[in-house]
Amino acid sequence: MFLVLIVAATACAQAPELPEGADAQLVEGRDVWQARCATCHGPDGGGGTGPRLNEGRVLDRYPDAAEQATIIENGKGNMPSFSSVLTEEQIDAVIRYTREIL
Ligand code: HEC
Numbered sequence: 001m002f003l004v005l006i007v008a009a010t011a012c013a014q015a016p017e018l019p020e021g022a023d024a025q026l027v028e029g030r031d032v033w034q035a036r037c038a039t040c041h042g043p044d045g046g047g048g049t050g051p052r053l054n055e056g057r058v059l060d061r062y063p064d065a066a067e068q069a070t071i072i073e074n075g076k077g078n079m080p081s082f083s084s085v086l087t088e089e090q091i092d093a094v095i096r097y098t099r100e101i102l
Contacts, residue, residue: 015034015038015043016101018101025092026100028094029098030101033094033097036085037050042054045098050078050079058098068095068098069092072095
C-alpha cells in the first residue's frame, strides 16, 4: 500500500506528456520547461519555490500571453530573468506549453 502511494506520487510529479502528434513548438516548450522551470514551479506545474502555474492558472492570471512573456523575460521577485538565457522562440514555446499542456 505504501509503495503504491509512492509510485502514484512520483507519477504525478512528472512533466505532463504531450498529446500524440504534438508539433515541434510544443516539444521545444516541454524541453525548456523541464530544463529551466520545473525545479521551481514543480515538474507538473503544481508549484514549489515558485507559484503553481498549471490547470489553467496562467490563463486566468494572464489572459494576454504577452504579459506572461514579460514576466519570463524580465523576472519578478525571486523569479529570475530569462531574456539573456532563452531565445524568443524558446520563451514563446514554453508559454504555449504552460497554457496548453500544464
Ligand atoms: C529560481 C526559481 C524559478 C525558476 C527557475 C522559474 N521561476 Fe517562475 N517564478 C518564480 C517565483 C518565486 C515566482 C513568483 C514571483 C513573484 O510574484 O514575486 C515566479 C513567477 C512566475 C510566473 C508568474 C506567476 C503568477 O502567478 O503571476 C510565471 C508565468 C513564471 N514564473 C513562469 C516561469 C517559467 C516559464 C520558467 C522557466 C522558463 C520559470 N518561471 C522559472 C521562481 C522561478
